[in-house]
Each structure stands twice: as structure tokens, then as C-alpha cells.
Amino acid sequence: MEPGAIVKKMYDNDAFSQWLGIEVLDVQAGYCKLRMVVKKQMLNGFSLAHGGITYSLADSALAFASNSRGRQAVSVETSINHLEKLKAGDELLAETIELSVKNNIGFYRTEIKSDDKLVAIFNGTVFRTNKTW
Amino acid sequence: MEPGAIVKKMYDNDAFSQWLGIEVLDVQAGYCKLRMVVKKQMLNGFSLAHGGITYSLADSALAFASNSRGRQAVSVETSINHLEKLKAGDELLAETIELSVKNNIGFYRTEIKSDDKLVAIFNGTVFRTNKTW
Amino acid sequence: MEPGAIVKKMYDNDAFSQWLGIEVLDVQAGYCKLRMVVKKQMLNGFSLAHGGITYSLADSALAFASNSRGRQAVSVETSINHLEKLKAGDELLAETIELSVKNNIGFYRTEIKSDDKLVAIFNGTVFRTNKTW
């Protein structure tokens, strides 16, 4: 399967990414770019986007980018720094790039920007299984 | 304010924690225990709980535990390992403990279990602001 | 090979662990306990133990614990929080436990204590190769 077809298949079954309102803007082997908008349901007790929202966006981006090469991949470690406060209505763009990919392990970085400002940095390591798409 | 009152105030305004269906089981200074159940809307393209779900539960637990001491705290770095696959209907228990707290920085660990099995490990570092609850 | 024999073989060829003055106190499958003392050569520009010293001790502990099961393992992601300042002469005890081990991936936590106080927390994820000791 081609990268775009794999991600379409993943996304079409991904209820949570759909709930988040994620749009897939671009997919290539080892790469993807996503868009979403912060909604009121996504806010925490400070009226800011819950940390889980940017994490979830970045985690979907990691899943799409790392699976797009055709081997099924699962994350083994992810970390995120939340750099800026986000409010309802803010538009988020997430871009995942591949830093290194070996037979069994892949390393990816996702940056989330809002209005051209870096708002979160997410690093992810995946295990690449032997199952193919 | 007392730990329980702070967390009640945070939770009552936290739309996303409410959407997740989080229940606060216990709160003490620097500690909290939460419960939630995985729902169909929370699944990813593999029909498993999206990584963002366990992250979000753990991130709420971190926020509650670190704010419960009375100083407002914001996370600066968080990481999570997803150890087990989770399906719709699985019950999750998250417990956050304080590893070390200094004037400005606090270190916390959250473990998520399902049916007594460890399913995710989350580590969080917070910056403690000068604002009080 | 037995856990103790594997670690002895690793240690006997590990020039850097020897330079650090690491002593192996205990080894079991998926577990080890190490000891070392901070020396003047290990200090940074603040006259405190360089962050690389506690990291190196913990990384050796991870390598020993994760290889002791008989499969060769390599770390894919490690993180450390430095909680306390350490001076020359301070004795460090590092203990690594196994949080979860799957066919291909293992998750470990190392805690470093000095004088019974937690001074660093280290989390490590390893890839387990097919090579055996």
C-alpha cells in the first residue's frame, strides 16, 4: 500500500482522531502533516488546551508517519514539552519528520505550531513489527 | 485551600477530563488517584485505546497531584511508555506520587494499571509558579 | 550464561565503567545494583558531579540488568532527572528494576541514591536483539 492509502485506512478507523477533528494535510513515507483546531471540550481547569490534546495530535502524527512506510509500527516511548498556552479556537499544525529508521526501531520528531509559533515539541520512538499494511 | 478543594475546583472547570469520564478517587498533598473507562470514541485505527487517552489521564493526574499542594504548577516535560494494548471497556486506575519537590520544580511519577497490570508509565516535571490556589 | 557471568563478562571489557570505579553489588535476571563514589575528575564547573556521571552509572546499570536475561539488548531511549547536587566523595547506589519485558522491547527504571536520599531517576527502553550471550 502507498503512504496515503495506509494513512487513509488508519484514519477512517480512528474514532479518537476524528473526535479531535484532525485533518490530514500531507503524507509521505516517514512524514506527515496534520491540522486541527482547539475546541471548548478540549480545555482544562485553567481554560487552556489540556496537555492531552497536543499530545494526542502529535501521537496521531507519529502513528501516521511511522506506519506510512508499509510496516506496522507501535510507539514504545514518547515525550512532549508544552511551550505555549493554547486557547479555544487556536489552529494547530503538526509536522512529523523521521530522524532515523533502522530495521526494528524508528525515531521521529513532531513539532506543533500555532500561528507560526512553536507550541509543543514531541519525540517518539517506535518498534517496527513484521506485519505489513 | 485544601488538596481536595483545589482538585474539585480544577476538575469542575476541566471540560476535557469530564469528557474522558475521569473520576477522582483520592487526593492528598502531592498525590492523587483517578479512574476512567476506555470508550469506543477513544480508539485508534487498530481498535485500541489511542495513546493520547492514557496520556491524558496521566496528565490530569499530574496536574491534580502537583497543584494540590496549594501552589499553581504547570508541566514542563512529560513522557509516557505504553506497555499494554487497551480495548473499549477496560478500566484504568492512575496513581500519581511525588518523587521530589523543590521550591520551583517538582518531579512526579504516574502509573496506570488495568486489572492490576501495569499498562503505562508516565513521568512528569512541573514548574511551580508563585500563584496560590 | 547465568546473569552474574554475563555481567562479569560485560564489566571486564567495559573500560569506561571501570574508569568510573563502578562496583557490581548484585545481579539477577532483569535486575542489578551498582555502587560508585564521585571523584574530583567527575566534577563540572560548579564543583558538582557532572550530569554525565550519574547518567553513565545508570546507563551501565541498565545495560547490565537488561542483558542479564541472556539476550543482547541495546538502549533506544533513556532519560534522567537530576534531583540533588552531588559533591566529590559522595557514594552512589544505583538499582535497576524491570518494569515490563516483551519479546522485542524492555522497560527499566533506575534510581540512584546517596545516603538514602533519591538523587536521580533514570528511565530506559531497550531493544532486545536475537543474539544471545
Next chain:
Amino acid sequence: MEPGAIVKKMYDNDAFSQWLGIEVLDVQAGYCKLRMVVKKQMLNGFSLAHGGITYSLADSALAFASNSRGRQAVSVETSINHLEKLKAGDELLAETIELSVKNNIGFYRTEIKSDDKLVAIFNGTVFRTNKTW
């Protein structure tokens, strides 16, 4: 003090960075570039550079870059992925950039390359104290 003078003062007292043979190639506010060569004493039981070596180089780079702005800074969380195996004689170049700096917290990324290939990725978060250089 100027960035270069701060780093010179730090380096001149940093016994471990000197033992590593680190050379400071460039320093600017929030930035630095370092060089070192892997030596036999730095190898582990696989005859490869111990993970603590690239970590230590990156941690020195983080300390120099984050302190160079004039406020004393201490790391609160660091993580590293080791991407490639390194042997004795390999030359390492570490470059630290500032991703975001706030009043109290700064976020930095260090990449280590050898022969133009990315060999390690290091992310660091620092707390910025009120002490100045």
C-alpha cells in the same frame, strides 16, 4: 559577562569536560558547538562508546548554551536517543540550539553528528535561577 567568557569560566573549572577532551568550537547566546574524539577509555563491553559518553558531551553542550545568556541554569530533565554505534577514534560534533526560553524555563535540543551522520539526539529542559554570571 559575554557568552564566550561565561563558557570559558565554566570550562576552565569543569574537570570532567576536560577529561573527555571537549573542545569549544563556538558559543553564542543560547547556542554552542563542541567537538570531541572517542577514546579507548570511553568504550563499553561491546567495544563501542558507552552511552554515558555522548550523553556527557551533550549535557556539557546544554550547560554551556543555557548558561551563556548570563543567568545560571540547571537541567531538570534530559533525554537521549543513541542512533548509531561509535568506535574509538570517531570524531563527534555536538550542536545545541535553543527551542524556547521563558523567564524560568528553557528548552534546548542537542544533535551529535559523526562524519556528517546524526548519531545521537538529546533534549534538555533547564530551570533558570536568579543568579547571574
